[in-house]
Amino acid sequence: MYRMKALVFDTTLGSWENTRGFELQDVPAPVLNEKKDPTDADKALLKVYYAGICGTDRGIWNRTAFKDQILGSIKAEGKTRRILGHEFFGEVVALGSKASALAPSLIIKGTPRSSEAGIVAPLKVGDFAAPESHVVCNKCFQCLRGEKHVCTNEKILGISQDGGFAEFVKLPVRIVWKTDTAKTRPELGALQEPFGNAVHAASKVPLKGKTIAIFGLGPIGLFLTLVARGLKAASIIGIEPNPVSQEMAKRLGIDYVIPLPPRPKETLIHQHDEEVIRQINELTSGLGVDVSFEMAGFNSSLNNCLFATRRGGDVIAFGIKSGDFVLEDYNRFIVRGITVHAVIGRRLPETWETTQRLFSDAKNKIQEDIWNIILNQGKGTILPLKEYTKGRFEEMLAKHPKLLIEV
Numbered sequence: 001m002y003r004m005k006a007l008v009f010d011t012t013l014g015s016w017e018n019t020r021g022f023e024l025q026d027v028p029a030p031v032l033n034e035k036k037d038p039t040d041a042d043k044a045l046l047k048v049y050y051a052g053i054c055g056t057d058r059g060i061w062n063r064t065a066f067k068d069q070i071l072g073s074i075k076a077e078g079k080t081r082r083i084l085g086h087e088f089f090g091e092v093v094a095l096g097s098k099a100s101a102l103a104p105s106l107i108i109k110g111t112p113r114s115s116e117a118g119i120v121a122p123l124k125v126g127d128f129a130a131p132e133s134h135v136v137c138n139k140c141f142q143c144l145r146g147e148k149h150v151c152t153n154e155k156i157l158g159i160s161q162d163g164g165f166a167e168f169v170k171l172p173v174r175i176v177w178k179t180d181t182a183k184t185r186p187e188l189g190a191l192q193e194p195f196g197n198a199v200h201a202a203s204k205v206p207l208k209g210k211t212i213a214i215f216g217l218g219p220i221g222l223f224l225t226l227v228a229r230g231l232k233a234a235s236i237i238g239i240e241p242n243p244v245s246q247e248m249a250k251r252l253g254i255d256y257v258i259p260l261p262p263r264p265k266e267t268l269i270h271q272h273d274e275e276v277i278r279q280i281n282e283l284t285s286g287l288g289v290d291v292s293f294e295m296a297g298f299n300s301s302l303n304n305c306l307f308a309t310r311r312g313g314d315v316i317a318f319g320i321k322s323g324d325f326v327l328e329d330y331n332r333f334i335v336r337g338i339t340v341h342a343v344i345g346r347r348l349p350e351t352w353e354t355t356q357r358l359f360s361d362a363k364n365k366i367q368e369d370i371w372n373i374i375l376n377q378g379k380g381t382i383l384p385l386k387e388y389t390k391g392r393f394e395e396m397l398a399k400h401p402k403l404l405i406e407v
Contacts (some may be wrong), residue, residue, distance in 0.1 A: 004029040005385055006166035007405070009060065009070060010081040016067050021390045022060075022084060022165070030162075030170035032094050043101050044173045045094035046129065050190040050382075051164045052087035053403040055218060055297075058137045060084060061397070065322070066159050073160035085135035086157040088164030089179065089189030090126050090407075099173040100124060104349050115150040123178055130192045131164070132175040132352065133157045134345050148348040149200075165385075167407055177352055183360045187378065187404060188367050195370075196346035196355045197318065198223035202231060203351070204341045205291055205314045211235040213280060213289045213308050216296030216319060217257075219402040222374055224293060225252050226366050230358070237283060239276055240302070245401050251373045256283060263300070270326035272303040280308045288313060297321040302330040311336045374402050382406050 007022040032040045059065025065279060070082050103123035123129070136143055136151035143151050157163040157171075179189045197220050212233050214221050217240035228236050229252070238249045241260040249257055258279050280289060288310035294302050297319025305315045306328070317340055327333065358366055375381045382404045383396060396403055 002029045002031075003027060004167035004334070005407075007085065007385070007388065008081040008165075010341055011071070011074060011078050016063055016071060019063065020063060021394070022388075023081075024200065024385070024388050025081070027081070027083065028069070028164070029168050032096055032170065034096060040170075041096040041098040042173055043096045044092050044103070044123070044129070044132070044171050044176050046090040046171060046176070047087075047088040047093045047162075048088050048164050048169060048407040050187050051085045051087050051405045051407060052190040052194060052195050053397070053405070054087055055220070057084065057161075058339050059395065060159075061394075064321075064348065069156070069159050081168075082158070083162040083164075083166050084158045085163035085165030085405075086159065088191045089128070089130040089192075090164075090169075092127045092129055092176070093124060093168070095123065095125055096175065103129075103173045103176050103178065104352065105178065105358050123173065123176065128179045128181050128186070128189065129176045130179050130189050131157065131171050131175065132346065132348060133163075133193050134348075135161060135172055135175055136139070136348065138174075148212075149345045149351075165405060166310035167385075178355065179356070180360065183362075184356075185367055185371060187375065187382070188359070188370055190404060191356050191370065191402075192352070192359065193262045193346070194220060195223050195359075196229045196351045199342070199354050199358070200346050200351045201293060201295075201318050201343045203315050203347075203354070204226040204316050204343060207231040207233045207291065209234050211237070211284055212291045212293065213237045213239060213305070214254075214293045214295060215239045215301045215304055215308075216294070217242070217249045218295065219374065220318065221293070221295040222252060222401070223243075223370075224295065225249055225254050226364075226369060227358075229253050230364050233391055235283075237280060237289065242401070244399075248373050248401070252369055268326075270299040270303060270328060272300060272307045272328060276304055277307045282396050284310070290314070291316065294319050299325045306333050308336060309336075309338050311338075313338055315340045316343055317341065341369060375404070376400070380403075 003026045004025045034040045100122040135155040136148045137153040140152040155161045217238045235255045237256045239258045246257045292305035292309045292312045293316045294305045384406045
């Protein structure tokens with residue numbers, strides 16, 4: 001059996017609480033074998049070129065996120081390890097007998113997806129592609145209503161199913177999105193999935209002509225800045241403690257950055273930041289913003305959104321955190337008529353279609369800004385898998401908000 005390199009969480013090396021980071025191991029490589037497994041007929045085998053590191057992976061690295069999902073799925077499969085990673089891009093090297101016509105498609109005139117007449121070309125070996133990370137059932141109540149992003153039976157790559165921090169990965173072809181490398185830089189092919197999170201968040205309410213606040217300028221918050229800029233938001237305010245991310249946001253064209261100061265020791269963990277709200281009110285003539293985006297997953301950040309948003313405005317909640325949150329001044333929230341929208345993943349297929357159209361349009365400079373600013377042209381932000389060590393990787397995590405693994 002052929003073996004490959006992969007970054008994994010391995011249960012045999014210690015408990016969840018007593019371990020840290022990812023292990024680089026030789027593991028069995030996946031293959032398509034329809035005689036042994038008939039469901040391989042609708043699967044694709046992808047040779048991975050690049051994989052992205054996101055907040056979820058940082059949480060797994062620090063053992064602060066997805067414990068139950070990872071351990072539960074490993075046990076259910078009778079395995080001892082999980083191959084991690086859910087943002088990746090690569091080349092289709094094998095297809096099941098029924099797979100070609102089942103892959104999702106987007107017609108963009110003049111690309112390999114379509115002829116000049118607009119006929120979608122089926123997925124084939126040799127095509128480049130990136131997957132949706134949520135594997136949905138297409139059978140539950142939500143899926144049948146077109147709400148696949150909240151599928152009852154979903155599995156997530158790199159969490160409840162083996163992912164893409166590996167040389168090869170086997171995937172249901174229905175989540176494999178062909179990617180035109182003539183229009184999408186290969187390194188950025190892996191970032192279509194997380195960029196889609198920003199697209200989904202920005203689609204919850206119209207942003208044109210509105211003043212918005214983004215609480216948390218991590219990678220998704222920075223992507224959201226680009227999307228909101230393209231949607232012609234009137235003014236974008238970013239709130240962020242990290243000076244590196246603050247500077248990136250400024251270079252991306254954000255209008256105002258409010259540094260998030262250290263919280264006084266006597267402040268309760270859920271309380272909003274009075275100085276931040278004061279500055280937002282000053283920038284909005286006391287009205288508050290039209291739309292607040294919670295992108296950090298902290299209780300105080302959610303309350304900041306509620307206090308920063310004008311009467312009748314909207315809060316988009318994206319950040320994830322386990323446990324309970326305290327809603328500060330509930331009466332104020334109700335009386336001001338604020339609407340809260342929760343966002344998870346990407347709407348399927350709508351968000352992917354929008355993301356690929358945005359990536360294919362060079363006029364918006366989205367890819368240029370991601371490569372030059374967020375990824376620093378690959379300087380210090382791309383680590384070859386064969387050179388991985390925990391120490392080196394942790395140093396890179398501390399310096400850069402977004403990293404890629406080159407496989």
